[in-house]
Amino acid sequence: MNPEHVFPEEAERLRRSLPRWAEAGRLPPERSAQLADLARRTMATPGTTSRSSHPRQSHPPRWRVTAAATAVAVAVLVGMASLIPRGGAWAEAATDWLSRYVNLHARSDPGWAWARQHTAFQEVLAADRDQDYTFRVHRVLADPTQTIVIYSLAGPEPLAGDAVPALAKVEFNGRPLTTPRVLRSGVIDGVQVGHLELRPLPTAEGTLRITLDHIGAVAGRWQVSFPVTRVPLAQWARTIPVEKTLDLPGVPLQVTEVRLTPTATTISVRYSGAGPPPELGHGPGGAVRLLTAAGDEVPYQGSSRETRQDEKQAPVHTWQLRFGPVPAGTERVTLRVEGLARPVPGSRLVLALTPGAVATAGGQPAVQVAGVQENRAVLQWQQPVEMPYRDWWVLDQHGDAYRAQAGWEVVSGVTRRTVRWNGAWAPLPQGRRAVRLEAREVWEQVSGAWEVAISLESPGRSRSS
Amino acid sequence: MDDETFLRLLTEHEGRLYRVALAITGQDADAWDALQDAVEAAVRHRHELRGGPRAFPAWMQRIVVHRCLNLLRSRRRMVPVDSLAPPEPGSPAAPQDRVEDRAVWEAVSRLDPRQREIVALRYLADMSLDEISSYLDLPIGTVKSRLYRALRRLRATLSAEGERGALP
Numbered sequence: 367m368n369p370e371h372v373f374p375e376e377a378e379r380l381r382r383s384l385p386r387w388a389e390a391g392r393l394p395p396e397r398s399a400q401l402a403d404l405a406r407r408t409m410a411t412p413g414t415t416s417r418s419s420h421p422r423q424s425h426p427p428r429w430r431v432t433a434a435a436t437a438v439a440v441a442v443l444v445g446m447a448s449l450i451p452r453g454g455a456w457a458e459a460a461t462d463w464l465s466r467y468v469n470l471h472a473r474s475d476p477g478w479a480w481a482r483q484h485t486a487f488q489e490v491l492a493a494d495r496d497q498d499y500t501f502r503v504h505r506v507l508a509d510p511t512q513t514i515v516i517y518s519l520a521g522p523e524p525l526a527g528d529a530v531p532a533l534a535k536v537e538f539n540g541r542p543l544t545t546p547r548v549l550r551s552g553v554i555d556g557v558q559v560g561h562l563e564l565r566p567l568p569t570a571e572g573t574l575r576i577t578l579d580h581i582g583a584v585a586g587r588w589q590v591s592f593p594v595t596r597v598p599l600a601q602w603a604r605t606i607p608v609e610k611t612l613d614l615p616g617v618p619l620q621v622t623e624v625r626l627t628p629t630a631t632t633i634s635v636r637y638s639g640a641g642p643p644p645e646l647g648h649g650p651g652g653a654v655r656l657l658t659a660a661g662d663e664v665p666y667q668g669s670s671r672e673t674r675q676d677e678k679q680a681p682v683h684t685w686q687l688r689f690g691p692v693p694a695g696t697e698r699v700t701l702r703v704e705g706l707a708r709p710v711p712g713s714r715l716v717l718a719l720t721p722g723a724v725a726t727a728g729g730q731p732a733v734q735v736a737g738v739q740e741n742r743a744v745l746q747w748q749q750p751v752e753m754p755y756r757d758w759w760v761l762d763q764h765g766d767a768y769r770a771q772a773g774w775e776v777v778s779g780v781t782r783r784t785v786r787w788n789g790a791w792a793p794l795p796q797g798r799r800a801v802r803l804e805a806r807e808v809w810e811q812v813s814g815a816w817e818v819a820i821s822l823e824s825p826g827r828s829r830s831s
Numbered sequence: 832m833d834d835e836t837f838l839r840l841l842t843e844h845e846g847r848l849y850r851v852a853l854a855i856t857g858q859d860a861d862a863w864d865a866l867q868d869a870v871e872a873a874v875r876h877r878h879e880l881r882g883g884p885r886a887f888p889a890w891m892q893r894i895v896v897h898r899c900l901n902l903l904r905s906r907r908r909m910v911p912v913d914s915l916a917p918p919e920p921g922s923p924a925a926p927q928d929r930v931e932d933r934a935v936w937e938a939v940s941r942l943d944p945r946q947r948e949i950v951a952l953r954y955l956a957d958m959s960l961d962e963i964s965s966y967l968d969l970p971i972g973t974v975k976s977r978l979y980r981a982l983r984r985l986r987a988t989l990s991a992e993g994e995r996g997a998l999p
Contacts, residue, residue: 370978372982373982373986375986376985376989379989380939380950383931384854384951385954386929388847388955390846391848391850397849397863398845401867401870402838402842405837406838408870408871408875647970647972652972652975705972
């Protein structure tokens, strides 16, 4: 259920009051003058880098880096002798902001803190320049549960908006690394920096190659290659086979493995039932949690899912649920899923392609045809469920089906929100006309919490509770 | 649009833009930084503004929001040393503030930072939950759960303050 349906008055009050509060804002005269001055000076010197030419009002550092943390950071960078030798003027220049970047993340991410403490960030000297912009890779952290690549971007102009590099390709030992990746970026000390979060490398050593085709709005080609090894961290990794069932209603999931490293925890969960796999942690208050016996929650970092076929050619879906590192000495954890979405077995929505037609299925919101054009249609339904209907097809007068492509948006009303579905399909064969729309999957939200306890005491099989 | 008109519009909307940045970032220093960043970017790209003065507020706000989101992403999961302090008096109670609006803002400012971000992006920047999910790189379920907790907390806070009467 959408939170704004549960708390409609509060949502409405925020919609009214916050914009009004913002409109009433006034800057103190001193700041107003500074802003105007900044704007005029920027206007007067187009093409220059504003940070160097137009000093702005500074403010006290917001991040307090302790002397101990600084010493550790320096030790990390100096003590890399066993890995790639240092060199290059830009590597030296990057030390300051790089150590701050690592320290910033280490403050809240135990995995980064551990990696910093154990000098696990491997130094990289790889850069490429195109369109007057330079993409540099500075550090990589590779362990059996994740791969982190820290990069920076530099160019003649400040990059507009939330300029993240657009990955064209990530390859390892010449083969595409098709695992999910995340980019995070920001600005620190005037440097556009960020890091990639990749899933673990398939083998212990090799060459990672990253290719970009955009940096913000700037198109080009940047490619860097560098060796990576996860060998130094393998000694701290532990994999525990598990045979436990997470008994979700109508959805049997098998917890098959826990992989522990000082930087992260990965739990493998498998679904091999009929039909599409469920969506875990779905709905208001939905979450996927990992709890220790002491009641502490290990931070959830996201998940990925892969689908393969078993020996009978049936699909097997496996999630990799990623969490922060489990505290040392933890003997048992509990995996908890709160809320899920699942397909309603045997349900299908069929809707006449006529303006005003209404249909419903599987106990989900009624759908109305808001408009019909050639090869296009607009449907709408009321929330709380955003996408109860999926896998859309259009049927002609003979019952032949053609796949429809759709996008959807949520339109705000005063007290209700409407989901507007915009679908389109390729022109039908001559003599055929679209007469019906069909959603072959109907999904429902299920509230509840389900959990399974997992022993971490030994690398052998865990005992059933 | 000539430069003087651009500067006049900037001055006219600077207070609102600052408060939008403050609501998203939660810190006066961050908000002021983001606003200056945004002004520099906007000035450099002012020739891309289409639609004249009427389009300026929404265009400029988008730039401010993007700058704020840059800050948030670079500090994802970070807790600044002084983050638990209430917003600094860059935005003191002003005589032009309606009492009700001030009460709502103060309740919002006391939310957990991650809940406050979502509230600001939803109700000030007018972003959909999917856009927020995408920009903050969070699962949609996490966005919804944070919004749920924020609204629940606001209900409790605003109800209690309503019983006590309007805030001074």
